[in-house]
Amino acid sequence: MSEQKFTLYLIHHSHTDIGYTDYQEKIELHHINYIKEVIDILNAIHAGKTKWEGFKWNCESFWCVEKFLETADQSYIDDFIKYVKSGEIGLSGNYLNMTELVDYTVLNNTIARSVNSMERYSIQITSAMTADINGYGWGYADALYENGMRNLMSCIHTHHGYHPLFKKQMPFYWQSPKGNKLLVWNGEHYLIGNELVCNEYDYEYTIHDGLMHEHLSSFEMAEKRIEAYVRVLREQQHPYDFVPVSISGIMRDNSPASTKIIEFIHEYNAIHGQEIELQMVTLDEFFDILNQAEVEIPTYSGDWTDWWADGVGSTPNIVQHYREASRKLYAARQLDPDGKIIGKEVFDSTEYNLMFYAEHTWGYSSSIVEPWHPNVNKLDLRKSLFALKANESASRAINKITYFHGETPTSVHKELTFGAINPHDFPVIDVLNVSLESLFGHKHVEILEKDTGQVVPHQIGHYARGYEVNILVKLDAKQKKSYVIRDIAEPPLISAGNCAKIAVEGVNDLATTYTETLQTGSVVTPYKLENKFFRIQYEEGQGITSIYDKINGKELIKPTSKFSAFTPIYEVTPVKTTQYEERRLMGRNRKAVHTQRDIGKLLSATVLEDGLLYSRVELGYQLKGTNASSLILTAYKEIPRIDVDFRFHKTSVWEPENLYLALPFTTGYDNEEFWVEKTGTIFRPRIDQLPGTCTDFYALQDGMCYQSSNSSLIIATPDTPLIAMGDIKSHEIKLCGEEGVNNIDDVYAWVMNNFWETNFKVDLGGFHQYRYSLLLNDSNNVDEAFKTAKATNCPVLGYYSFI
Numbered sequence: 001m002s003e004q005k006f007t008l009y010l011i012h013h014s015h016t017d018i019g020y021t022d023y024q025e026k027i028e029l030h031h032i033n034y035i036k037e038v039i040d041i042l043n044a045i046h047a048g049k050t051k052w053e054g055f056k057w058n059c060e061s062f063w064c065v066e067k068f069l070e071t072a073d074q075s076y077i078d079d080f081i082k083y084v085k086s087g088e089i090g091l092s093g094n095y096l097n098m099t100e101l102v103d104y105t106v107l108n109n110t111i112a113r114s115v116n117s118m119e120r121y122s123i124q125i126t127s128a129m130t131a132d133i134n135g136y137g138w139g140y141a142d143a144l145y146e147n148g149m150r151n152l153m154s155c156i157h158t159h160h161g162y163h164p165l166f167k168k169q170m171p172f173y174w175q176s177p178k179g180n181k182l183l184v185w186n187g188e189h190y191l192i193g194n195e196l197v198c199n200e201y202d203y204e205y206t207i208h209d210g211l212m213h214e215h216l217s218s219f220e221m222a223e224k225r226i227e228a229y230v231r232v233l234r235e236q237q238h239p240y241d242f243v244p245v246s247i248s249g250i251m252r253d254n255s256p257a258s259t260k261i262i263e264f265i266h267e268y269n270a271i272h273g274q275e276i277e278l279q280m281v282t283l284d285e286f287f288d289i290l291n292q293a294e295v296e297i298p299t300y301s302g303d304w305t306d307w308w309a310d311g312v313g314s315t316p317n318i319v320q321h322y323r324e325a326s327r328k329l330y331a332a333r334q335l336d337p338d339g340k341i342i343g344k345e346v347f348d349s350t351e352y353n354l355m356f357y358a359e360h361t362w363g364y365s366s367s368i369v370e371p372w373h374p375n376v377n378k379l380d381l382r383k384s385l386f387a388l389k390a391n392e393s394a395s396r397a398i399n400k401i402t403y404f405h406g407e408t409p410t411s412v413h414k415e416l417t418f419g420a421i422n423p424h425d426f427p428v429i430d431v432l433n434v435s436l437e438s439l440f441g442h443k444h445v446e447i448l449e450k451d452t453g454q455v456v457p458h459q460i461g462h463y464a465r466g467y468e469v470n471i472l473v474k475l476d477a478k479q480k481k482s483y484v485i486r487d488i489a490e491p492p493l494i495s496a497g498n499c500a501k502i503a504v505e506g507v508n509d510l511a512t513t514y515t516e517t518l519q520t521g522s523v524v525t526p527y528k529l530e531n532k533f534f535r536i537q538y539e540e541g542q543g544i545t546s547i548y549d550k551i552n553g554k555e556l557i558k559p560t561s562k563f564s565a566f567t568p569i570y571e572v573t574p575v576k577t578t579q580y581e582e583r584r585l586m587g588r589n590r591k592a593v594h595t596q597r598d599i600g601k602l603l604s605a606t607v608l609e610d611g612l613l614y615s616r617v618e619l620g621y622q623l624k625g626t627n628a629s630s631l632i633l634t635a636y637k638e639i640p641r642i643d644v645d646f647r648f649h650k651t652s653v654w655e656p657e658n659l660y661l662a663l664p665f666t667t668g669y670d671n672e673e674f675w676v677e678k679t680g681t682i683f684r685p686r687i688d689q690l691p692g693t694c695t696d697f698y699a700l701q702d703g704m705c706y707q708s709s710n711s712s713l714i715i716a717t718p719d720t721p722l723i724a725m726g727d728i729k730s731h732e733i734k735l736c737g738e739e740g741v742n743n744i745d746d747v748y749a750w751v752m753n754n755f756w757e758t759n760f761k762v763d764l765g766g767f768h769q770y771r772y773s774l775l776l777n778d779s780n781n782v783d784e785a786f787k788t789a790k791a792t793n794c795p796v797l798g799y800y801s802f803i
């Protein structure tokens with residue numbers, strides 16, 4: 001052992017994992033009372049309980065503090081504030097341990113409210129702590145920094161994941177997209193201290209040294225483990241004479257505080273304190289110590305890509321509702337920023353529910369092995385409730401806004417009109433869509449802008465209960481327009497004439513007819529769909545074989561692609577062991593070598609609609625794992641955009657599954673780069689990332705873009721956030737910064753999965769429909785491209801008005 005003393009700084013906390021060990025309401029009460037128990041311990045110390053002197057506590061997430069301050073009596077609150085100011089209780093500015101599902105505005109606002117709530121007590125939060133989660137959107141660094149945080153303690157759980165920089169227990173400055181620098185300690189597992197110091201369990205988790213099988217007391221085991229831990233760090237040239245170690249009261253999530261830890265510290269230090277000392281600290285205290293160390297700290301910039309982003313793929317239906325709620329909240333805030341129409345409290349409550357659903361826990365701990373367990377279903381429904389409540393309140397907000405601007409109930413006594421509002425800070429061209437059960441006496445009509453009297457293109461489609469009125473709208477930033485209906489004469493009656501292009505069975509399949517129809521602007525057939533922007537070809541068995549950009553004269557499907565565009569791909573892994581073990585052994589791959597893969601085969605093509613605004617065709621596929629599967633292609637005639645709705649009936653399967661859509665796209669130019677938008681940032685995957693981070697999959701916000709100096713090809717993803725990159729077969733995992741990891745690679749929409757062996761939702765069965773949009777943009781500005789994606793996912797608000 002070196003003569004220089006080494007210090008283990010113990011950060012005592014309770015890991016906030018909401019819905020993993022019990023239902024959310026009970027965990028909330030637990031954490032409130034954990035803080036009360038900590039205050040009782042500190043009060044006992046100050047009353048003379050000397051054997052607990054040195055005890056300190058850290059509130060891992062601010063949510064626990066928020067709930068405590070909302071419910072505790074004043075005496076507890078006063079003591080809490082006193083102990084925070086004395087440095088005996090540490091605060092974290094991180095609200096909850098999040099996934100990348102949450103958008104930047106909601107994340108930033110929530111952190112700001114947390115920080116601001118402590119200002120009335122003259123307390124400034126400067127540090128944040130996360131535990132369990134394996135990464136963050138790059139914008140998280142800005143959300144922390146711009147709300148006063150300067151330090152982040154990251155306690156990564158490398159279960160199916162990994163720490164960045166190829167090394168843990170080291171600091172670095174994380175430079176944000178805006179250039180801010182956040183001091184990060186790239187730490188150990190959040191329960192490593194329980195294995196080192198106070199292990200009262202008969203299994204090994206992060207330390208596999210075999211001591212569990214020795215006949216040792218808990219203290220003797222701790223002595224050996226602490227000595228070995230420090231020795232290995234020194235052998236690996238650890239540059240500090242200290243290291244932080246997080247520890248909970250018991251080796252479990254959502255656990256209470258424990259005075260046994262400080263009692264152990266006193267006993268250990270009395271024997272070994274001259275060589276290795278243990279000391280409890282708060283987050284701020286640790287970072288003060290780190291800042292005083294004379295070791296140069298490196299700076300890294302880039303996305304800290306989350307290995308645990310795939311949880312959102314296990315509940316795709318609810319995530320779809322969540323993302324709709326997030327967009328509606330954005331639109332409401334754009335059009336009523338001060339809450340004068342809807343009430344500011346609606347923003348706060350919707351953001352709370354969005355944050356709570358996007359918290360990292362994706363279900364009860366035995367969701368895979370005991371899917372019938374009451375807690376599994378109860379906690380799945382409880383978690384879903386947060387997304388549904390967010391959607392409900394955001395929908396109510398939008399309804400209030402459209403009513404404020406002129407929406408009315410239907411009426412048989414008044415005249416039908418339509419309204420459109422652009423919620424964005426930039427102009428848009430869009431197709432307004434309004435559903436009506438009746439056209440209220442109108443049959444043959446034209447639609448006019450009310451203010452100018454100009455006739456605008458429209459198309460009336462159908463849905464199960466009535467009509468879809470689609471109107472081409474062009475709106476400036478936040479502009480509102482009204483549209484009126486004018487009846488026109490019934491078109492002339494057609495007759496047989498001298499040419500029977502439509503045969504007596506009612507089919508017109510002559511090539512000359514298709515050519516003549518295309519000359520009018522577009523054509524859609526069972527073989528192709530073409531307009532002035534695109535020529536889309538599809539073939540039996542192969543699917544969509546070509547999407548040709550007629551504006552730039554470029555093929556948009558990569559010639560080296562393994563799959564046709566939007567081809568569905570289903571994977572299932574036969575269970576050779578148990579449902580748990582099969583998934584555990586997949587490691588970071590999310591699949592096995594023996595995973596079975598089925599490629600969707602195109603069986604049919606049915607023309608659905610062809611009008612002034614768009615053409616629509618349904619492509620039917622044969623795909624294992626589904627009872628029915630199809631793509632609905634909608635190509636717009638005045639906008640360079642193709643909507644693709646993936647509609648399928650998924651079978652219920654217990655085995656590990658994945659479902660993908662191939663996205664084999666390119667601008668056709670050699671100088672292109674691939675960009676994605678995540679929480680608070682736009683970046684190039686595999687380039688603008690921290691070294692050593694995940695390169696296999698990403699959770700997006702509005703979508704992705706291939707950007708060249710000539711044009712942009714945008715893929716908007718309103719419903720499913722996950723994409724996979726590279727080989728979707730089981731493979732050796734390569735990390736960012738390693739050879740052979742390229743920005744341009746195969747890309748897939750990762751529609752759903754039930755991979756994780758503990759708490760993912762196992763049953764993906766049911767009816768599903770998810771939308772993707774492919775758009776062209778002649779700008780070479782990537783920010784403009786993602787504005788297009790935003791406007792596509794969050795369309796113009798439309799409503800009817802009877803006046």
